[in-house]
Amino acid sequence: MRIAYLFPGQGSQYVGMGYDFYKEFHQAADVFHSAETALRYDLTDIIFKGPEEELNKTANTQPAILTVSLAIYEVLRSKGLPEPYLVAGHSLGEYTALCAVGGVELFEAVRLAHLRGKYMQEAVPEGKGAMAAVLKLPPEKVEEACRLAQEVGLVEPANYNSPEQTVISGERSAVERASQIAKDMGGKVIPLKVSVPSHCSLMKSAADAFRLKLAQTPIKNLSVPLVQNYTAREHTMAQEIRENLYRQIFSPVRWYQSVLYMVEKGVDTFVEIGPKNVLSKLVQQTVSHVRVFNVEKVEDVERVLSVLR
Secondary structure, X not given: OOEEEEEOOOOOOOOOOOHHHHHHOHHHHHHHHHHHXXXXXXXXXXXXXXXXXXXXXXXXXXXXXXXXXXXXXXHHHHOOOOOOOEEEEOOOHHHHHHHHOOOOOHHHHHHHHHHHHHHHHHHOOOOOEEEEEEEOOOHHHHHHHHHHHOOOOOEEEEEEEEOOEEXXXXXXXXXXXXXXXXXXXXXXXXXXXXXXXXXXXHHHHHHHHHHXXXXXXXXXXXXOOXXXXXXXXXXXXXXXXXXXXXXXXXXXXXXXXXXXXHHHOOOOXXXXXXXXXXXXXHHHHHOOOOEEEEEOOHHHHHHHHHHHO
């Protein structure tokens, strides 16, 4: 069995996520407390009690999802979770994956997630940017829709999530124009409730501001390879990982290409660790002959571990 552990990104958050782990396992509680120490504010309270608008602020959402995912991961590890063959994370989840395999300390990972969210939020004025998911169209058709809408403004593919789901990102007017073109091509479009147009050129200033923080953060070479969003290839060297994390902020997430790469490398079992099961569904849309599990609740732990051990 070759296992890949996957960690979710922004959009998977909800008030109350991870509370059952916090209540039941000291390993999980320790992660929450460490995250609060790193940030110097009551992140746990925001995660468990909300309000939703506070949790959905990008500067809170990113460290919140990372904290919950790592809390669940630490509980699994304490119960004999096998070493993965590869790890990956979607956007923000890439930081969780890096931390999970020892590339960066929890304290640093939480702070990076918070600052990344903060810089992204500050890069584009509220209301100027937008994102939309385009379904039922192949990626090349979505790329064409973006090209045709460029006359209105900046719009680019942001997430290649599956062979039939591509998220677009950019200036609101251009995203709306590309969405209409995609609909005319036979696609289905779902506008996303986001405050930041992630993974497009509008995020370049955020990435440049964040680059200094990345440079100052100790990152170690990995023994378990990380499949990164920017390249859809595996990396173990700290210098490459750091550069790809920088570029990831203003470049598309090549998620389904990453999944296909992991399958090519022999991965036959994917385990999503963290809130919701968004990545599990995307894997199933991309490949059919692999096993896919997710661990979100305490009751998932023994069920999944009994298969992996």
